[in-house]
Amino acid sequence: MANNSGRRRRWGSVRKLPSGRFQARYPGPDGLLRNADETFATKGDAEAWLVETETDIRREEWRDPNAGAVNFLLYATAWIDERDLAPLTDELYRRLLRLHLEPTFGESELKEITAPQVRAWRAALVKEGKKTTAAKAYRLLKAVLETAVDDELIRRNPCRIRGGGKEEAEERPVATVEQVLQLADLMGPRWQLMVFMGSFMALRPEELAEVRRSDVDLVKRVVWIRRAAPELTTGKRVLGDPKSKAGKRPVGIPPEIVPDFELHLRWYAAKEDDGLLFIGERGAPFRRSTFGRKWRKARTKLGMDGFRFYDLRHTGNVLAAGTGASLKDLMAHMGHSSVRAALIYQHATAEQQTKISNGISAAVVDIRTRRRSTSADTTSAEVQQQA
Structure with a gap:
């Protein structure tokens, strides 16, 4: 020295x-x-x-200063390519990269990305009112750069905003049973059962898209969820496993909607033994765009603008919770998993599913009975007036 x-x-x-x-x-x-x-x-x-x-x-802690001279966009793209992501997650990451990361960091080398730059970028997204997008994009950026640290390309991750990836999504609305029945009426006979299954059985749209005749057991009143077919923004349907490990499951059919299943299977489902339960008028798998137009029209008529089809799950989950089922059985019914799923998750038995579906059915019967009674009283009054 x-x-x-x-x-x-x-x-x-x-x-x-x-x-x-x-x-x-x-x-x-x-x-x-x-x-x-x-x-x-x-x-x-x-x-x-x-x-x-x-x-x-x-101390063997030295990092080659030239190792980080790697283009961020190329590295992030390879990062996504190397992961076995679910189709919707893969599509989301590529969209976040293209729309929100590439404009700011696309031409930068990994070593050039700084903490102040990251803070300014995220703050700009939040200022534009894109809080949820900012959280998702920040989590992706942090994950990519954390891998760069593990690869010894950069010394430290510049994503150091406490709570930067936390989402504070608005609480979603819960439709009443009456609203569900009204939505089903407005959607028409071909799609009524889909509304019932999305609400009273709490099935996800991508699960409904792949339910087949062979999955429906009306004797045991169970639908087996074995596959899912999410539809990408390109219109492509991607067949695969359900969202989580707990996704493959039997879901009980509330007795009150068994007749709806029988009617649908007779008139609207594909005729093959293993045919799809839901198809369009021309016999092809239903499309989100076509179904979406009818759904938006129906919800608008009921003053439920912004209510998503996926929100129907909340109704089913609330009804299921009201049956007194255990937390474990509710998780199985809803297809939820967790980090501890390997230790605590057990498949629900047919008896447990029957208990849940019977409880839901009772709530639906009550509302439907009131509707029929009101309709009958109205008809009787109209007859008396005419007389």
Whole structure:
């Protein structure tokens, strides 16, 4: 180390540049002579940097400063490609990368992305009112750069915003049984059963898209969920497993809607033994775009603008919880899993599913009975007036 007596450093060197600043040079572990990736205002600062770098090398904590000279967009794209993601998750990540990460970081090298830059980028998204998008995009950015740290391309992850990836989604509405029945009426005979299964049986849209005749057992009053077919924004249906490990499950059919199943199987389902339960008028698998137009029209007529088909699950879950079923049985009924699922999850038995479906059916019967009674009273009054 250089000192006041003028002796040369035993490791590395410092020289003064024409600009007046100081440059530090050192031999890397690979034997190559390298310059520090910054210059220093004083010789003492350069000397201190060399001491820290030598310590890092001795502790095997040194990172090649050129390792991070990797284009972020190329690295992030490869990061997504290398993961076995569910189709909808893969589509989401690529959309977030294309629309929200690439414009800011796409041309940057990994080592050039800084914490202040990340904070400014996220703050801009939040200011635009895109809080949920900001949280999703931030989580993706953080995950990509955390892998870059593991790959020893950068020393530290610049995503250090506490709670930056936390979503605070608005509480979704819960439709009443009466509203569900009204929606089903407005959707028409071909799609009524889908509304009932999405609500009273709490099935996900992608699960409904792949239910087949062979999955329906009206004797035991059970529908077996074995597959899912989410539809991407491109219109492509991707056949695969349900959303979670708990997704493959039997779901009880409330007795009150068994006649609806019988009617649907007779008139609207595909005729093959293993045919789809829900198909369009021309016999093809139903499309989200076509169904969506009818759904938006129906909900608007009821003053339920913004109510999503997926929100029907909340109605079914609330009804199921009201039957007194255990938490484990409710998780099985809803197809929910968790980190601890391997320890606590057990498939629900047919008896437990019957208990849940009977409880839901009782609630539906009550509302339907009231509707029929009201309709009968109205008809009787009209007859008397005509007389």
